[in-house]
Amino acid sequence: MSNSLVPETRVLAVASQVVYGHVGNSMASFAMQSLGCDVAALNTVHFSNHTGYRQFKGTRATAQEITDLYQGLCQSNLTDFDVMLSGYAPSAAAVEAVGAIGMDLKKKSGKPGSFFWVLDPVMGDQGRLYVNGDVVPAYKEVIKHADLILPNQFEAEVLSGIEITSLATLAEAITAIHRIYSVPHVIITSVQLSKLSQSGCTPTPPENFLTVIGSTTKSDGSPRLFRVDVPALDCFFSGTGDMFAALMVARLREAVAAAGDGLQSTASWVSPDSVSATTLPLAQATLKVLSSMHSVLERTMEARNAELAKMALETSQSEGLSVEEQQKQDYLRRTKAAEVRLVRNVQFLRDPLVQFEAQEWRKEDLPVGLQ
Amino acid sequence: MSNSLVPETRVLAVASQVVYGHVGNSMASFAMQSLGCDVAALNTVHFSNHTGYRQFKGTRATAQEITDLYQGLCQSNLTDFDVMLSGYAPSAAAVEAVGAIGMDLKKKSGKPGSFFWVLDPVMGDQGRLYVNGDVVPAYKEVIKHADLILPNQFEAEVLSGIEITSLATLAEAITAIHRIYSVPHVIITSVQLSKLSQSGCTPTPPENFLTVIGSTTKSDGSPRLFRVDVPALDCFFSGTGDMFAALMVARLREAVAAAGDGLQSTASWVSPDSVSATTLPLAQATLKVLSSMHSVLERTMEARNAELAKMALETSQSEGLSVEEQQKQDYLRRTKAAEVRLVRNVQFLRDPLVQFEAQEWRKEDLPVGLQ
Numbered sequence: 068m069s070n071s072l073v074p075e076t077r078v079l080a081v082a083s084q085v086v087y088g089h090v091g092n093s094m095a096s097f098a099m100q101s102l103g104c105d106v107a108a109l110n111t112v113h114f115s116n117h118t119g120y121r122q123f124k125g126t127r128a129t130a131q132e133i134t135d136l137y138q139g140l141c142q143s144n145l146t147d148f149d150v151m152l153s154g155y156a157p158s159a160a161a162v163e164a165v166g167a168i169g170m171d172l173k174k175k176s177g178k179p180g181s182f183f184w185v186l187d188p189v190m191g192d193q194g195r196l197y198v199n200g201d202v203v204p205a206y207k208e209v210i211k212h213a214d215l216i217l218p219n220q221f222e223a224e225v226l227s228g229i230e231i232t233s234l235a236t237l238a239e240a241i242t243a244i245h246r247i248y249s250v251p252h253v254i255i256t257s258v259q260l261s262k263l264s265q266s267g268c269t270p271t272p273p274e275n276f277l278t279v280i281g282s283t284t285k286s287d288g289s290p291r292l293f294r295v296d297v298p299a300l301d302c303f304f305s306g307t308g309d310m311f312a313a314l315m316v317a318r319l320r321e322a323v324a325a326a327g328d329g330l331q332s333t334a335s336w337v338s339p340d341s342v343s344a345t346t347l348p349l350a351q352a353t354l355k356v357l358s359s360m361h362s363v364l365e366r367t368m369e370a371r372n373a374e375l376a377k378m379a380l381e382t383s384q385s386e387g388l389s390v391e392e393q394q395k396q397d398y399l400r401r402t403k404a405a406e407v408r409l410v411r412n413v414q415f416l417r418d419p420l421v422q423f424e425a426q427e428w429r430k431e432d433l434p435v436g437l438q
Numbered sequence: 439m440s441n442s443l444v445p446e447t448r449v450l451a452v453a454s455q456v457v458y459g460h461v462g463n464s465m466a467s468f469a470m471q472s473l474g475c476d477v478a479a480l481n482t483v484h485f486s487n488h489t490g491y492r493q494f495k496g497t498r499a500t501a502q503e504i505t506d507l508y509q510g511l512c513q514s515n516l517t518d519f520d521v522m523l524s525g526y527a528p529s530a531a532a533v534e535a536v537g538a539i540g541m542d543l544k545k546k547s548g549k550p551g552s553f554f555w556v557l558d559p560v561m562g563d564q565g566r567l568y569v570n571g572d573v574v575p576a577y578k579e580v581i582k583h584a585d586l587i588l589p590n591q592f593e594a595e596v597l598s599g600i601e602i603t604s605l606a607t608l609a610e611a612i613t614a615i616h617r618i619y620s621v622p623h624v625i626i627t628s629v630q631l632s633k634l635s636q637s638g639c640t641p642t643p644p645e646n647f648l649t650v651i652g653s654t655t656k657s658d659g660s661p662r663l664f665r666v667d668v669p670a671l672d673c674f675f676s677g678t679g680d681m682f683a684a685l686m687v688a689r690l691r692e693a694v695a696a697a698g699d700g701l702q703s704t705a706s707w708v709s710p711d712s713v714s715a716t717t718l719p720l721a722q723a724t725l726k727v728l729s730s731m732h733s734v735l736e737r738t739m740e741a742r743n744a745e746l747a748k749m750a751l752e753t754s755q756s757e758g759l760s761v762e763e764q765q766k767q768d769y770l771r772r773t774k775a776a777e778v779r780l781v782r783n784v785q786f787l788r789d790p791l792v793q794f795e796a797q798e799w800r801k802e803d804l805p806v807g808l809q
Contacts, residue, residue, distance in 0.1 A: 139486025
């Protein structure tokens with residue numbers, strides 16, 4: 068047994084699946100399996116490729132089909148999952164169907180801590196919803212039953228009702244999410260802090276950094292906030308949210324087991340109040356996850372840049388194509404070139420070289436009123 | 439880059455997918471990925487679990503849906519596959535749709551050896567068809583375009599029209615498959631030679647052995663036959679055919695690259711006539727595949743036996759159930775207990791300890807008429 072495997076973990080992964088490339092379960096299954104998790108993949112869509120190509124073919128599962136697959140598991144007693152990871156669902160009814168699965172698994176699990184639900188509330192990005200409007204209220208109901216949610220900045224705004232324009236409003240949004248939805252763990256993936264107004268507090272990372280902000284509640288419901296700054300890469304990669312979520316499942320499970328003190332049999336794996344923000348299992352897991360991702364994405368960017376350089380040298384292919392068609396072909400090739408190089412870089416998933424550190428948001432760093 | 443990865447290989451895997459457990463693509467994707475292959479999984483069914491449970495829920499893809507997904511890949515230029523692995527297809531029309539994909543990829547590939555198609559003609563087992571009758575003629579057309587086919591003993595009988603009752607008829611069946619379908623590589627997975635009449639030739643393996651028989655044609659179309667005997671485990675495991683096929687894709691690619699001499703750019707990777715049966719890349723790959731499988735299945739059986747021992751000690755659960763219901767619950771649990779322990783045993787996939795050897799079927803061992 069390799070030492071780089073995390074403790075045995077049975078995961079139900081409910082997300083999209085694509086034939087080509089790595090997003091949704093086509094990213095998450097292998098990422099979790101490579102760390103030793105046994106993954107049951109329930110696919111909410113089956114598309115040829117991710118939507119970043121601007122064209123795709125395939126099918127969406129109905130809410131009934133999602134429910135049926137789960138009923139199939141139930142009737143044969145195949146529901147002994149330790150963790151559920153839920154991602155993209157193609158409709159409000161599908162979000163509700165996935166929510167019902169999470170609630171049923173929690174009910175079945177019995178003992179505190181024996182089932183943990185990681186939910187990625189996939190709704191939109193960069194100020195824009197890319198799901199139907201009725202998906203938002205569906206998520207607002209469902210996440211009340213999740214243990215950890217992973218919104219991006221825009222989704223955190225939608226869920227909290229707070230526009231994130233500063234560190235102060237960011238802390239307010241996380242506090243609100245803990246309070247409104249009783250969700251004990253939150254990570255807001257990728258906030259560009261340098262773009263926010265700074266209110267004169269905490270060191271600002273340089274412009275080309277992204278910040279990941281996380282928090283586990285204390286027993287009084289107040290947040291324990293930590294942040295990790297990571298260098299941003301100059302490229303858009305699809306599936307990084309799914310990669311973050313998948314690696315987080317494995318690494319959080321590992322960190323909770325390592326924490327001892329019966330944390331694994333504590334409801335929602337919430338650490339005692341004495342544990343500081345930066346020593347939270349959530350923070351420790353985040354460091355490993357981001358380190359793995361940074362290594363894989365760096366290598367992806369190198370491979371993508373080599374591919375773009377090759378493209379620049381080839382001109383003959385464009386003969387006979389209209390300008391518009393040529394632009395489309397270029398776009399498709401650039402999108403393909405940015406597909407995450409997952410499988411050949413598995414050693415960075417399994418054995419991350421931890422190169423970042425978690426910083427605590429101290430009370431005195433926060434504006435008055437949030438202290 | 440780990441040394442245990444095979445040369446970079448892009449695989450289109452067209453097969454069934456289950457939420458729980460490891461059969462079809464739910465076996466093959468991880469098996470190939472763990473050896474370093476980039477796998478695009480096109481799922482022909484999405485079931486809750488394998489049919490060995492005697493109950494399942496889920497959906498089958500229509501031939502049109504399979505074709506659409508492939509068209510989705512084509513329109514975005516995502517068809518640069520080195521290998522296609524095709525397994526279960528849920529209807530004759532679906533077999534034809536998969537066949538059309540294989541033929542199109544071969545046409546697109548251009549250069550000899552740059553595309554290789556491994557086809558598992560999933561039709562039945564143990565003397566029984568488990569597909570509609572019209573699937574048989576569909577396969578008989580489609581396999582003419584495959585490079586390697588992996589029938590079990592029953593499927594080899596169906597394809598060759600020869601009942602396999604002896605070593606002589608086994609050799610006849612393989613010879614016939616090469617000839618009728620012009621398919622250059624054949625492996626018949628799991629023949630129980632000790633059950634066949636021996637015609638007094640070749641050493642007979644002991645009763646608890648299974649034999650895998652393979653052949654690559656010579657330039658005159660005649661077979662180069664090798665066999666590998668492996669100890670049989672006293673348990674039925676679902677998904678072993680898919681495991682064999684998936685590992686074969688990776689190991690054959692590796693063996694062909696290692697063979698040098700331009701074999702990779704030779705049509706269908708057929709070795710020169712001077713290469714003996716046991717030194718064929720197909721034979722070398724088979725040894726690694728069977729060694730990996732034996733280690734994983736041994737460990738699966740240990741885990742399953744521990745689970746069965748636990749079951750035997752538990753009696754309280756049966757209270758209040760009818761005898762029939764109790765038997766059903768026992769059956770489900772035994773079936774679950776025999777699910778292949780794939781993910782935690784990945785090191786045996788990556789670094790097989792080769793423990794078997796290939797034997798040549800020499801001419802003089804074969805009955806007159808096949809020499």
